[in-house]
Amino acid sequence: MESETKHSRLNRMETILQNKFQPQSIQLRDVSLEHAGHPGMTKDSKETHFRLKMVSSKFSGKSTIENHRLVYAELGEEFKKGLHALEMDLSAP
Numbered sequence: 001m002e003s004e005t006k007h008s009r010l011n012r013m014e015t016i017l018q019n020k021f022q023p024q025s026i027q028l029r030d031v032s033l034e035h036a037g038h039p040g041m042t043k044d045s046k047e048t049h050f051r052l053k054m055v056s057s058k059f060s061g062k063s064t065i066e067n068h069r070l071v072y073a074e075l076g077e078e079f080k081k082g083l084h085a086l087e088m089d090l091s092a093p
Contacts, residue, residue, distance in 0.1 A: 009047035013078055020074050021056040024093050028052050031087075048084040060092040 014028050032049045052071070059067045067090040075083065 009078060009081075009083060010050070013050065013075060013083075016074050016078075017052070017054065017071070021054065021058045021070075023054045023056040025055045026053070028054075048082060049087075050083070050085070051087045051089075053089040055091050055093055057093055059090055062092075064090070 010028060010030050014026065017023065017026060017028070029051045030047055030049070031051050032047055054071075058070070062070070068088055071086070071088060071090065072079070075086065
């Protein structure tokens with residue numbers, strides 16, 4: 001049986017971002033516990049809030065909003081499946 005961790009949202013997101021943006025650096029952190037007790041969050045809410053810091057040449061010449069839209073477009077399925085918030089710090093090398 002495959003490990004549940006292998007299929008975690010964090011791992012899926014990191015794979016998607018690596019494949020699409022080929023980043024020079026990427027840091028993706030699950031910060032869901034920081035939001036425990038907030039409206040809409042239950043004890044069963046898992047992997048709902050993340051922080052992303054990523055450097056990729058794919059962001060060159062684009063505005064912050066354009067870069068955020070690129071990332072949101074790639075992670076759309078995760079938002080449909082329970083991802084609630086993604087704090088982003090995106091830059092070009």
